[in-house]
Amino acid sequence: MPITLYDLAGANPDLRFSPYCWRTRLALHHKGLDFEAVPHCFTGREQIAKSGQSKVPVIVDDGHWVHDSWKIALYLDETYPDLPLLFPDAAARAQAKFINSWCDWSLLPNTRTLVVPEVIKVIAEADKAYFRSSREKALGMPLEQVGADKAAAMKSFVQGLKPAEATLDDQDFLHGAKPGYGDMALFGTLMWPVTLCPSDPIDRQSAVGKWFERMLALSPWVAKAPTVRSLAGAA
Amino acid sequence: MPITLYDLAGANPDLRFSPYCWRTRLALHHKGLDFEAVPHCFTGREQIAKSGQSKVPVIVDDGHWVHDSWKIALYLDETYPDLPLLFPDAAARAQAKFINSWCDWSLLPNTRTLVVPEVIKVIAEADKAYFRSSREKALGMPLEQVGADKAAAMKSFVQGLKPAEATLDDQDFLHGAKPGYGDMALFGTLMWPVTLCPSDPIDRQSAVGKWFERMLALSPWVAKAPTVRSLAGAA
Numbered sequence: 001m002p003i004t005l006y007d008l009a010g011a012n013p014d015l016r017f018s019p020y021c022w023r024t025r026l027a028l029h030h031k032g033l034d035f036e037a038v039p040h041c042f043t044g045r046e047q048i049a050k051s052g053q054s055k056v057p058v059i060v061d062d063g064h065w066v067h068d069s070w071k072i073a074l075y076l077d078e079t080y081p082d083l084p085l086l087f088p089d090a091a092a093r094a095q096a097k098f099i100n101s102w103c104d105w106s107l108l109p110n111t112r113t114l115v116v117p118e119v120i121k122v123i124a125e126a127d128k129a130y131f132r133s134s135r136e137k138a139l140g141m142p143l144e145q146v147g148a149d150k151a152a153a154m155k156s157f158v159q160g161l162k163p164a165e166a167t168l169d170d171q172d173f174l175h176g177a178k179p180g181y182g183d184m185a186l187f188g189t190l191m192w193p194v195t196l197c198p199s200d201p202i203d204r205q206s207a208v209g210k211w212f213e214r215m216l217a218l219s220p221w222v223a224k225a226p227t228v229r230s231l232a233g234a235a
Numbered sequence: 236m237p238i239t240l241y242d243l244a245g246a247n248p249d250l251r252f253s254p255y256c257w258r259t260r261l262a263l264h265h266k267g268l269d270f271e272a273v274p275h276c277f278t279g280r281e282q283i284a285k286s287g288q289s290k291v292p293v294i295v296d297d298g299h300w301v302h303d304s305w306k307i308a309l310y311l312d313e314t315y316p317d318l319p320l321l322f323p324d325a326a327a328r329a330q331a332k333f334i335n336s337w338c339d340w341s342l343l344p345n346t347r348t349l350v351v352p353e354v355i356k357v358i359a360e361a362d363k364a365y366f367r368s369s370r371e372k373a374l375g376m377p378l379e380q381v382g383a384d385k386a387a388a389m390k391s392f393v394q395g396l397k398p399a400e401a402t403l404d405d406q407d408f409l410h411g412a413k414p415g416y417g418d419m420a421l422f423g424t425l426m427w428p429v430t431l432c433p434s435d436p437i438d439r440q441s442a443v444g445k446w447f448e449r450m451l452a453l454s455p456w457v458a459k460a461p462t463v464r465s466l467a468g469a470a
Contacts, residue, residue, distance in 0.1 A: 090411050090412060091326050091327065091330070091410065091411055092326065093411070094330070094402075094406055094408075094409070094410055094411030094412075095326070095329070095330040095333075095410075097402050097405060097406065098330075098333070098334065098398060098399075098402045098409055098417075099333060101397070101398040101399075101401035101402045102337060102341075102398040104398075104401065105394075105397035105398045105400075105401055106337075106341050106395075106397065106398050159340075160341075162336070162340035162341065163333060163336040163337040163339075163340045163341050164333075164336075165340075166336035166339065166340055167329075167332050167333045167336045170332060171329055171332065173329075174329070174333055175326065175329055175330075176325050176326055176328070176329030177325060177329075182333075
């Protein structure tokens with residue numbers, strides 16, 4: 001039986017944009033596990049109630065509920081040690097943990113003003129009141145003001161990426177010669193702006209941009225995921 | 236012949252506070268190399284002219300000049316491969332490179348408002364005009380305004396440390412069970428606020444604070460380095 005992944009989706013259920021759910025999608029692909037990515041809405045909490053909390057990603061594996069992208073990654077290696085490992089050794093896990101934490105606590109806050117104003121455009125009508133009130137509370141201003149200065153929002157995003165830019169100037173992947181879970185964490189995080197921004201947010205000539213292309217080449221299925229740009233072009 | 240390290244110093248030559256020079260001090264200690272840390276002032280550039288640039292740390296090893304803490308670390312491993320390695324393997328180097336870049340491009344900018352107003356208090360009179368004009372240009376405001384809101388400056392510092400805090404909640408060192416050069420990079424970076432702030436800037440009950448104590452226990456000589464607090468107590 002395939003694993004079920006509850007995956008944040010827009011009003012168009014094919015639009016998947018959560019930076020955390022993307023990490024889990026990449027992890028499941030890396031393991032080669034069969035899974036179904038079921039669309040989840042912000043207001044559809046009863047769908048994941050059995051996980052004991054209210055946020056995706058959540059997976060259900062043979063009746064076992066696991067939430068939180070980091071914990072899911074650990075679970076997958078523990079449960080399927082014979083499939084390709086996300087953390088081949090303790091050093092790789094330690095390294096991934098720091099990069100994952102950096103994505104959560106530094107890069108995402110620096111990306112927020114760029115992407116939050118785009119999220120409300122794509123989510124289901126039923127989700128909009130919740131999204132607006134929770135984000136306005138967190139950001140301390142009306143959504144219309146968040147990212148109103150587009151140049152400042154882009155500057156914050158590019159500045160936020162600097163640690164990766166400086167690292168990738170010198171090596172092919174954050175983990176070195178080969179990608180590790182830390183690379184998946186950054187790749188998944190960047191799928192948030194990549195999926196939702198009206199123009200490509202990543203400078204493909206930068207070190208991060210070239211790394212992003214290398215990651216896409218290793219996971220060509222990612223390039224087929226709908227974005228607001230591909231959906232607008234298809235409409 | 237001992238290696239010469241040109242090390243940024245205050246008007247009191249015993250006060251050493253550069254976050255980059257500290258990384259090199261820690262690296263030289265880790266290698267077990269004999270070195271002399273010669274005090275250097277911002278306006279003493281002719282002292283390091285042979286390095287071909289104007290910033291410390293600079294080392295001179297048997298007539299060979301090397302600058303930039305990261306390049307010095309690579310040089311030390313390359314030149315002294317039989318002494319304890321800073322980068323025992325490619326994975327450790329890749330991991331350290333990211334943490335080092337994070338210190339430079341994320342943590343230091345988040346620490347600046349806390350520490351820059353303290354720097355001008357301790358440097359030599361001759362350095363003050365240069366320091367003021369360069370920092371006011373970089374920060375876009377008079378030094379008296381930088382960090383005037385002490386609570387905001389401390390909040391930015393604590394927020395900047397969050398990726399390390401989240402990582403160290405779960406593991407003893409950034410590199411895992413044992414410290415690596417990434418741990419030295421963070422430890423050295425934190426010696427900037429630790430040396431210069433009028434009160435201890437690190438919450439010793441936090442995960443970072445407990446890690447800092449573990450690092451101190453491994454390098455007890457660091458605790459003997461003068462700080463503005465120890466110098467005020469001794470005066």
